[in-house]
Amino acid sequence: MVEKLVDRSILNIYYNRMKVNTIKLESPLLDDILAAKPREKSLSAFVREILKNDLRQRKMKEAAEAYSQFLESDAEEAKLLEEWERVDLATPPKYKRS
Numbered sequence: 001m002v003e004k005l006v007d008r009s010i011l012n013i014y015y016n017r018m019k020v021n022t023i024k025l026e027s028p029l030l031d032d033i034l035a036a037k038p039r040e041k042s043l044s045a046f047v048r049e050i051l052k053n054d055l056r057q058r059k060m061k062e063a064a065e066a067y068s069q070f071l072e073s074d075a076e077e078a079k080l081l082e083e084w085e086r087v088d089l090a091t092p093p094k095y096k097r098s
Contacts, residue, residue: 023047 037046071078
């Protein structure tokens, strides 16, 4: 009895977090996706990965555009960024011995 309650509660948690969706894809698009999909991944996992990457890229682009606008409106921040870009980060800093 307890096992059935545990199983049922796990299924309820899973059901509430995962919504089932069906996306219809035209044959040429589906063929391209299947050709690009690694063998070890399911179609759902591969499409989910593509969508996550695309959304992340869009968010990063929006953030970059917002930061560019911020730099245009804040001369002090733009000056600090220019100074930062001139810093040589490849060479280790020299420490003074006291």
